[in-house]
Amino acid sequence: MALDTENFETDVIERSFSIPVLVDFWAEWCGPCKVLGPILEKLAQKYNGLFDLVKLNTDRFSEIAAQYNVRGIPNVKLFINGEVINEFTGAVPEPQVDEWIRKNIPGKNDKISLIKELIISGKEDEALGMLNQLKKESDNKEINVLLAQAILFKEPEKALSLTEGVEQGNMEVIDSVRFIGSLLSRYSKNELPEGVVKKEYIDSVKALKEKNFSKALEGFIDIIRNDRNYDDDGA
Incomplete structure (x- = not known):
């Protein structure tokens, strides 16, 4: 179902960080628009949640149309992560529009690859925006592990809970999430053990939480040299 937007920033720009948004720039007087519109709506139903279809009346929102260089209508633009990725103009036949959608809008596997690159x-x-949308479509362990990676440094306890019961997949990544999540959780609760190197350990964990990885690594190496057994060899 197409959405007639009243808030371009919310319905298109912000939304496109969670799911691809196809914007149909049209007007009431435009004959070709009335040909293309039903084709887009039919394909939106066919792909069932792969993208959002938003209609923008260029007579009502001429400033937005000008901002995005709409010189002829119907004009269709694909927004992903707040940016125009591709577009076409004119009443293109359904088979060509279908092919254009398949070529330009990422499927689930493509989305997962993109999510990994973003992390x-x-x-x-x-x-996180893309993951939350994928989780609505398919709640599986791979998505949970990616969610855990995305929130690890902000919500370590929740990240740990997302990896519970996961014993298949990239275990190196899963074990890293569990180790870092446990370390950050104990740091936030002030549960790190006493010892000569505790201050240095806390400073290193703090650097890790702030994603200053080089500083954290240097600190952990120094701790291993001075007290390898601190925190059960946690460094």
């Missing part, structure tokens, strides 16, 4: 590059908030 690795430190863009956890962007990854």
Whole structure:
């Protein structure tokens, strides 16, 4: 079902961080728009949640149309993560629109690959929006592990709970999430053991929480040199 937007920022820009948004720029007087509109709505139903379809009346929202360089209608733009990824203009036949959608809108596997890239590059908030949408569609252990990675440094206890019972998959990643989650959780609760190197250990964990990984690593290496058995060899 198409949404006639009244709030472009919310319905398109913000929403596109969670799910691809296809925007149909149209007007009442535009004959070709009346041909393309039903095609887009039919394909939105066919792909059932792969993307949102939003309709924007260029007569009512001429400033937005100008902002996005809409020079002819119907014009269709694909927004992902707040940016226009691709577009086309004119009453394109249904088979071509269908092919364009399949080519430009990522499927589930493509989304998961993109999410992993976002997490690795430190863009956890962007990854989280996409993950929350995927979780609604398919609540499985792979998505839970990715969610745990995305929230690990902000909500370590919740990250730990998301990995409970997960014994298959990339166990190296899962074990790392569990170890770091446990460490950050105990740090936040002030449950780290007493010892000569406790202050240095706390400073290193704090650096880890702030994602200053080089500083954290240097600190943990020094702790191993001075007291390898501290926190049950936690460093």
